[in-house]
Amino acid sequence: MTRSARSPRDTSRTVAFSEWLYTRLLRVYPAPFQRAYGLRMARVFRDSCRDMLQTRGLPGLLALWLRTLCDLLISAGLERWLAFKEGTHPMATHIPTHGLSVRLWLALVATFVTFVVALIASLNLYLIEEDSHALTTAAYIASPLLRFSYDAIYLSALAAGVAVCAIAGYALVRRAALVVPGLGVVALLVALGGFGGLLIRQPVSFLIFLLIFCALLLGSFLLSRAVVRRASSRLGQQSAAVLGACAGAGSLLLLNVAALTLHTLILNPVSHTLYMQGQIGNTHFNFTLIIMGIAVLTLLVCALCLGRALRLPVRQ
Numbered sequence: 001m002t003r004s005a006r007s008p009r010d011t012s013r014t015v016a017f018s019e020w021l022y023t024r025l026l027r028v029y030p031a032p033f034q035r036a037y038g039l040r041m042a043r044v045f046r047d048s049c050r051d052m053l054q055t056r057g058l059p060g061l062l063a064l065w066l067r068t069l070c071d072l073l074i075s076a077g078l079e080r081w082l083a084f085k086e087g088t089h090p091m092a093t094h095i096p097t098h099g100l101s102v103r104l105w106l107a108l109v110a111t112f113v114t115f116v117v118a119l120i121a122s123l124n125l126y127l128i129e130e131d132s133h134a135l136t137t138a139a140y141i142a143s144p145l146l147r148f149s150y151d152a153i154y155l156s157a158l159a160a161g162v163a164v165c166a167i168a169g170y171a172l173v174r175r176a177a178l179v180v181p182g183l184g185v186v187a188l189l190v191a192l193g194g195f196g197g198l199l200i201r202q203p204v205s206f207l208i209f210l211l212i213f214c215a216l217l218l219g220s221f222l223l224s225r226a227v228v229r230r231a232s233s234r235l236g237q238q239s240a241a242v243l244g245a246c247a248g249a250g251s252l253l254l255l256n257v258a259a260l261t262l263h264t265l266i267l268n269p270v271s272h273t274l275y276m277q278g279q280i281g282n283t284h285f286n287f288t289l290i291i292m293g294i295a296v297l298t299l300l301v302c303a304l305c306l307g308r309a310l311r312l313p314v315r316q
Contacts, residue, residue: 011053014061019046022068028076104239107305108167111246111253114298115164118256121291122157125150125260128288149263155209156256158194159216162187163249166224170241179241187217216255220248231310243309250302257295264288 022045026038045068052060165186169179191213198206224244232240 011050014053014058015046015049018049018061018065022046025069025072028072029079033079101235101239101309103305103309104235104243107246107302107309108171108242110298110302110305111167111249112164114253114295114302115160115249117291117295117298118160118253118260119157121260121288121295122153122256124288124291125153125264146263149259151209151212152259153256153263154194155213156216156252156259158190159213159220160249160252160256162190162217163220163245163252166245167242167249170238170245187213216252220252223251224248227310243306246302246306246309250299250306253299253302257292257299260292260295264292 019042023038023042026034026041029038048064049061052064056063162183166179166183169182173179191210194213195206195209198209224241224247227244227247228237228240230240231243234240235243
């Protein structure tokens with residue numbers, strides 16, 4: 001039998017098999033997408049297979065399949081991700097999710113700026129005390145509370161970092177099922193990166209730090225949930241979650257700035273006098289005072305923005 005005699009029948013079988021296989025592969029798309037576009041895509045692919053076989057034969061059909069599979073993997077993955085974001089585990093089933101208002105965005109930005117300023121102030125204090133290790137040791141001996149205030153600065157800064165990640169998560173992702181487990185992973189990584197080295201050298205200190213760190217996060221979470229319960233009926237669940245996360249982060253930043261002020265200006269009986277007299281070189285104490293003042297101001301702005309955002313009307 002010649003090739004011309006069996007070509008139409010072979011072409012029909014090959015096209016039918018390709019269409020059948022492609023129809024099965026379309027199941028990787030979400031069900032709504034399949035119902036809306038599945039038949040149309042199958043018809044287009046069938047016609048493309050027939051044209052390719054008639055013009056280029058099996059090599060052309062194989063090239064078509066290769067391009068189709070690459071496109072299928074990319075587009076189906078994208079459609080699955082969009083469907084997962086839009087329809088899986090909503091944060092609330094009875095309260096619609098609204099877009100973030102301008103005032104809420106201002107509160108979010110103010111909280112983030114306050115975190116950055118407080119973090120710079122905390123890092124500056126760390127660099128000062130590392131540069132004058134002997135003097136810092138003498139200060140800790142003279143004032144036992146100084147060590148506790150320093151640890152409070154460090155741990156509150158770490159916890160505030162996790163809270164800022166919560167703000168970003170609730171602002172960008174509309175599903176609590178995605179945000180909450182992610183925050184757990186972030187908190188674990190922050191704890192291990194921040195004071196995980198103590199686990200080998202000083203396991204008792206590590207456990208104490210971990211308990212304090214978890215207590216700070218728990219307090220921030222409880223405050224956040226209280227704000228969400230109060231604001232969700234007026235703002236929508238997502239906006240209330242963002243506002244609650246901002247309030248939780250703000251409470252940790254308040255603790256950080258208070259501990260920083262207490263540590264630098266009140267509790268330090270040795271280095272404070274020498275700093276003010278300029279007897280310690282390269283400590284940049286003036287910068288410390290300036291950045292602390294900026295931290296206090298940004299914290300006040302943050303509190304004002306949060307208060308205004310909390311008084312938003314029912315619908316933006």
